[in-house]
Amino acid sequence: MVYNLWYFLQASPESSVPFPWERCFDARAQILFYKNALNEAMVIDLRSRVNLGGGMFHLSDMWLDLTGRCCCYSDHQHPLLTERRQYEQDPPFMIKAHCCGPLVYLLLPEMVHRCPICDCHILYLG
Structure with missing residues (x-):
């Protein structure tokens, strides 16, 4: 069911988002997440954070700059273009963390x- 989301x-x-998913925002941690109303599964969206290593992520829009999808030649950017660029990046990775x-x-x-x-080592299979 997570893969449907x-x-x-x-x-x-x-x-x-479609039922049974709910889009939630933790204002204190500044993290967007999705919660399944039927089985309590959670998907935490960390795409807006930059990996600093050691399990630490820093909230930043540098990811757009690093992927070369950001126009840095203009001081004035149209808000609609900025919103659209938010999703014009390489497909994200989804990992299962237990x-x-x-x-x-x-x-x-x-x-x-x-x-x-939690900073533990992640094992990828396949």
């Missing part, structure tokens, strides 16, 4: 080798 977010990230407590899925802008929550 995954495919939906790739196809139309700006639309309302190392730091309850099972969560993490959406990340790049492949990582350590869990951004």
Whole structure:
């Protein structure tokens, strides 16, 4: 069921998420996440954060600059173009993290080798 949300977010990230998913925002931690109302599964969206290594992420829009998808030649950028560029990046990675407590899925802008929550080593199979 998590993969239904995954495919939906790739196809139309700006639309309302389908039932049974809810889009939530933790204002204190400044993190967007999705919660399944039926089975309590969670998908934490860390795509707007830059990997600093050691499991630490820093909130930044540098990811757009690093992927070469940001126009840096103009001081004035149209808000609609800025919003559209937010999703014009390489497809994110989704990892299953059960190392730091309850099972969560993490959406990340790049492949990582350590869990951004608890810093343990992540093993990729396949």
